[in-house]
Amino acid sequence: MQTLEENPHNIKINLAKILTNLLHYLLPWTIPTLIIISWQLASINGLIESTILPSPWQVVQTTITSLQSGVLEQNMAISLYRALSGFVIGGSIGFLLALCTSLSQTLNLLLDSSVQMLRNIPHLALIPLVILWFGVGESSKISLVTIGVLFPIYINTYHGIRSVDSNLIEMGHSYQLNSWQLFWHIIIPGALPTILMGVRYALGVMWTTLIVSETLASSAGIGYMSTNAQSFMDMSTILMCIMIYALLGKLSDLMAKSLETSLLNWQIKGGMING
Amino acid sequence: MHKLVKRLFSTIFLVFIIASAVWGYTLTREDSSSSLETITIGYQAGDPIDIAKTRGQFIKKMKKAGYKVVFKQFQNGSAEMEALASGNIDYARTGDTPPVTALASGSSITFVAAGSSKAKGSGIVATKSSGIKSISDLKGKKIAYTSNTSSQYMIMQVLKKAGLSTSDVTLVDMSQSDASVAFAKGKIDAWTNWDPYTSSAELTYSGAMIVTGTTVGASNRDYIISGSYAKNHPAASKALIKYLGQDMTWANTHKTKLVKMMTKSLKLPKKVVERMVNRRSYSLKAVSTKATSEEQAISDSFYTDGITKKKVKISKYVLNLK
Numbered sequence: 001m002q003t004l005e006e007n008p009h010n011i012k013i014n015l016a017k018i019l020t021n022l023l024h025y026l027l028p029w030t031i032p033t034l035i036i037i038s039w040q041l042a043s044i045n046g047l048i049e050s051t052i053l054p055s056p057w058q059v060v061q062t063t064i065t066s067l068q069s070g071v072l073e074q075n076m077a078i079s080l081y082r083a084l085s086g087f088v089i090g091g092s093i094g095f096l097l098a099l100c101t102s103l104s105q106t107l108n109l110l111l112d113s114s115v116q117m118l119r120n121i122p123h124l125a126l127i128p129l130v131i132l133w134f135g136v137g138e139s140s141k142i143s144l145v146t147i148g149v150l151f152p153i154y155i156n157t158y159h160g161i162r163s164v165d166s167n168l169i170e171m172g173h174s175y176q177l178n179s180w181q182l183f184w185h186i187i188i189p190g191a192l193p194t195i196l197m198g199v200r201y202a203l204g205v206m207w208t209t210l211i212v213s214e215t216l217a218s219s220a221g222i223g224y225m226s227t228n229a230q231s232f233m234d235m236s237t238i239l240m241c242i243m244i245y246a247l248l249g250k251l252s253d254l255m256a257k258s259l260e261t262s263l264l265n266w267q268i269k270g271g272m273i274n275g
Numbered sequence: 276m277h278k279l280v281k282r283l284f285s286t287i288f289l290v291f292i293i294a295s296a297v298w299g300y301t302l303t304r305e306d307s308s309s310s311l312e313t314i315t316i317g318y319q320a321g322d323p324i325d326i327a328k329t330r331g332q333f334i335k336k337m338k339k340a341g342y343k344v345v346f347k348q349f350q351n352g353s354a355e356m357e358a359l360a361s362g363n364i365d366y367a368r369t370g371d372t373p374p375v376t377a378l379a380s381g382s383s384i385t386f387v388a389a390g391s392s393k394a395k396g397s398g399i400v401a402t403k404s405s406g407i408k409s410i411s412d413l414k415g416k417k418i419a420y421t422s423n424t425s426s427q428y429m430i431m432q433v434l435k436k437a438g439l440s441t442s443d444v445t446l447v448d449m450s451q452s453d454a455s456v457a458f459a460k461g462k463i464d465a466w467t468n469w470d471p472y473t474s475s476a477e478l479t480y481s482g483a484m485i486v487t488g489t490t491v492g493a494s495n496r497d498y499i500i501s502g503s504y505a506k507n508h509p510a511a512s513k514a515l516i517k518y519l520g521q522d523m524t525w526a527n528t529h530k531t532k533l534v535k536m537m538t539k540s541l542k543l544p545k546k547v548v549e550r551m552v553n554r555r556s557y558s559l560k561a562v563s564t565k566a567t568s569e570e571q572a573i574s575d576s577f578y579t580d581g582i583t584k585k586k587v588k589i590s591k592y593v594l595n596l597k
Contacts, residue, residue, distance in 0.1 A: 052459055074302055080292065081299030128357055135363040136347055138303050219348050220302070227350060228320060230452040234542045258285050 054236040059243065062236040071225075076244070079221040082138065083210045086145025091202065093146070094153030095195075102161035103183075112158075119151045123209050127216055141213040141221075148209030149202045156198025160191030196260050203252035207245060311343040314511060317355040317367035318348060321471060321541050323390060323497055323559060324368045326533065327522040329540050336518045342511060353377075353423050356500075359384060365504040366515065370425045370469070374500050375574045378592060379583035386593045387505045388516045389566040390497030390523070391558040394488030396470030396551055397425060397495040399433060400477060401485050405464035410437040410486050416464035417445040419454040425495040426467040428573050431580060432491040433467075458482065469495055470551040471543055478547050494569055499559065505594050513596055516560060523557035562593045 036056050042048045043055030050058065066072040097115065101108040123144060134140035164187050172182045214223025226241035228234075314337070318324035327333035328346050337344045347364055349355045352373025358364045360382045377384055401407035405416060410433055420426040434441065447454075447463065451472055457463045459480045466476060476482040488495055499519070505512045526533050534552050538545045570589045577583040 049459075052456070074299075077295045077299035078302050079299070081296040081303065084292075084296045085300075131354075131357050131363065132361045135361070136358050137363075215350060216354065219346070224348075228348070229542070237542070255288075262285075 052235070054239060058236045059239045063240050063243075066237075066240070075221050075225050079210060079214065079223065082141050082213070082221065083145060083206050086142045086210070087149050087202065087206050089142065090146035090149030091153045091199070094150040094202075095157050097150075098154045098157035098161065102158045115151070115154060119155075123148055123212050127212075130213075131216065136216065140216065141210070141218070144213035145206055145209050148205045152202040152205055153195075153198045156201070157191065157195050160194030160198075161187055163194070164190035192263060193260075196256065196263065199259065200253065200256035203256055204249060207248055207252065211245070311338065311341055312511070313343045313345055314366065314515070315345045315347055315364045317358055317364040318346060319351070319355075319368065320348060321537065322368050323519065323523060323526075323557060325540070326526055326537070326557070327519055329536055330522060330525070332525075333518050333522055336521075337514060340514045340518075342514065351424070356382060356384070359500060359502045362502060362504075365508075365511075366499055366501045368497055368499055371494065371496055371498060371570060371573060372425050372428055373423060374498060375570060375577060375587070375589075376423055376583055378587045378589070379574065379577070379585045381585070383502065384592065385501050385503075385505050386498055386562045386567075386570070386589070387501050387512055388499040388519070388559045389562040391556045392488070392494040392496055393469060393555050394494050395554040396473055396487075397429060397468070397493065398473060398484050398487035398490075399429070399465050399467050400458070400473050400482040401465040402458060402461050402463070403481050403483070404461050407465055407483075407485055412485075413437060413465065414439055414443050415445075417447060417462075418465045418467060419447050419449045419457060419463045420467040421451060421454070422448045425469060425493065427582070428576065429488060429491070429493045429495070430467045431576060432493050433486055436486075436491050470555065471541065471547055474550040474554075475543065475547045478550065479544065492569075492572075494566075496566055496569070497559065498562075498566075501594070509596055512594065516596070519559045523559050526557040561596060567593055 039048070039053075040056045043050065043053070043057075048055075054062075063072070097111065101112045101115070126144065126147065130140045130144055134143050168186050168190060169182065172186045177185065210221075211223040211226070214221040215227045218224040222241055222244055226238055229237035229241070316324055318328070324346065334344050347358070349358070349367075352367075352369035353376075355364070355367040355369055356373050356377040359367050360377070366387065374384055374386065399410075399413075399418070401412075407413060407416060413433070414437075418430060420430045430446065434444065449457065449463075451468065454463065454466050454468070455472065455476075458466045458476055465485070466472075466482070468476070473484060477484055499515070501512070530552050534545065534548050537543075537552070538548045541548065567590050574583070574587050574589055578586050
């Protein structure tokens, strides 16, 4: 009797499956890899002047030396501290504000238009005010990140809660759920996908505002490293910082994605029961 | 099983992220245990304060005198002026122009000390391809400068000397880093700036210095500026001037060591730093009448050209330490 594995037809299918899987893993990296290879080749051939744009290899060397001296790790840790504390503070404020405005009509009328006005102020325009209010220490940097993170979380939470299916809420009422149960078992799960979208967006904003905030009277952090290098045209350090931003961006996205899969498990489970 | 591994990995990852953030937090804590009075000084990379900071003697001497010094690095003079106005820093080292515009916009600042002239290292550098040989060739060319810095005064003085008006040339207001790239790529014909950017433009991008501050009387001195702090703490100001002055004397007599130190801290090519250091001298002392009149000239010229809206008498704002 033939087992499944020995069937040549099945082996073919398995091989095809492995190949498609491999392609799935490799395809996202093709464009970055091609760019880096052609950039390195252009640098070697002298098509790109090294004073204008150093080669990827030079950037790698700069990264290694800054890692060895411990400067890079310290600056990254400091940036991470600023980013995370700003995210936690701004995220909580935005979330609570959105709860207020989406669950109470009075508070909505009172607060929402003010938030919408504040939302579109560019962060750069706020720097002089931030210096005046929070000084040039850590609090000014964290508060800028807070402001940046607050609005995406606010808007998505608000929108998420507002657009929960009214039939579901009605159903909750007919099951005689009290308002806490209604909130916890129907509104929050219903709004969660939109809220998490806000989290994902806010994580991106967190890094960009952090970089802006670290240009202000700073002596540490990734943003400081890059602006300091910029003022003396230290191109390889600038490029290293750009690479780090890209990496951090990808990392935050991964974090948000894993948060989504673990928190939105109920959707998948529900789907399985229905199916 | 697969799920468990995934969960384990994300937990480890999360712990790692939080641990790094906590480490970052401990790194930002400044040692506040000492009973010394804290003085916060704003500076820019590569300036006299940076020299004093990197050398390390200044902090020790100030500590003996009873002051704990904290340094804050800024990108430009206007940010320093904002921080001074809000009382977040006590002293700031700037070029000659930011204090003038700050005074005209109503900030109450004080000139505490002045440095020596940097006229030889400040000026206009032309690209090789522009064909500019002298200041009269500037007509019709694209010239970069940075507003609210000494380069704004410089370009105005040079144009006056050449008998040109601002409409005879194309002036572009650019940050130092943007102008640097534009100069290297030949997108601008000339660049008004100061050391180490001028020496870098000359040596790295083979530009030619067509005019310096010496010709047009623009000294571009360093100034130590304070808000109300200097007036209320004369002893601190005296100690600051004395010890910074000692570092400047050291800088003048140990130029080889200085070049080595600055090459490392600024990450610039050695020849660029060498040229910068060798065409200037270092000093920091009480503001002389000559320095005051130079600042007055900048202030007057900015007022006549409509850059500032208020006439200011500079000598009223010079600290008198007796």
